[in-house]
Amino acid sequence: xxxxxxxxxxxxxxxxxxxxxxxxxxxxxxxxxxxxxxxxxxxxxxxxxxxxxxxxxxxxxxxxxxxxxxxxxxxxxxxxxxxxxxxxxxxxxxxxxxxxxxxxxxxxxxxxxxxxxxxxxxxxxxxxxxxxxxxxxxxxxx
Ligand code: TYD
Numbered sequence: 001x002x003x004x005x006x007x008x009x010x011x012x013x014x015x016x017x018x019x020x021x022x023x024x025x026x027x028x029x030x031x032x033x034x035x036x037x038x039x040x041x042x043x044x045x046x047x048x049x050x051x052x053x054x055x056x057x058x059x060x061x062x063x064x065x066x067x068x069x070x071x072x073x074x075x076x077x078x079x080x081x082x083x084x085x086x087x088x089x090x091x092x093x094x095x096x097x098x099x100x101x102x103x104x105x106x107x108x109x110x111x112x113x114x115x116x117x118x119x120x121x122x123x124x125x126x127x128x129x130x131x132x133x134x135x136x137x138x139x140x141x142x
Pocket of ligand 1: 040042054120
């Protein structure tokens with residue numbers, strides 16, 4: 001069984017922000033600010049309003065940061081579902097392996113940045129929810 005701690009909703013990770021009269025610089029280093037190395041960066045812009053995500057990864061760690069605008073991030077570990085509002089460039093959510101994620105309710109100006117622990121690998125994706133539940137249940141020994 002997963003521990004109670006595993007079921008605790010994750011809190012947003014505060015990022016190192018350097019604010020002065022000129023503006024704010026946010027710095028993120030893999031393995032210093034995050035519990036994983038950064039192997040890949042991608043960002044999503046020009047969002048139409050249609051929800052995205054609808055997958056989990058078997059091995060990938062990611063930090064998701066809304067560097068502009070806002071969105072709703074729904075994370076499901078197969079036991080519980082938690083919703084997070086990403087609306088600050090100095091807060092990110094660490095989305096872990098075997099967490100199903102959906103992103104919705106993008107503001108028109110939303111820029112969603114992702115820092116990922118590995119190169120793109122389609123074989124690492126679980127894009128079918130029943131398969132996700134079956135794999136996560138087997139992993140949890142239930
Ligand atoms: P997709 O998985 O549909 O995005 P989302 O998780 O937001 O629903 O990815 C869109 C396209 O981008 C798809 O053809 C795969 C491609 N892609 C890459 O080539 N490299 C990447 O690092 C990522 C994340 C996606």
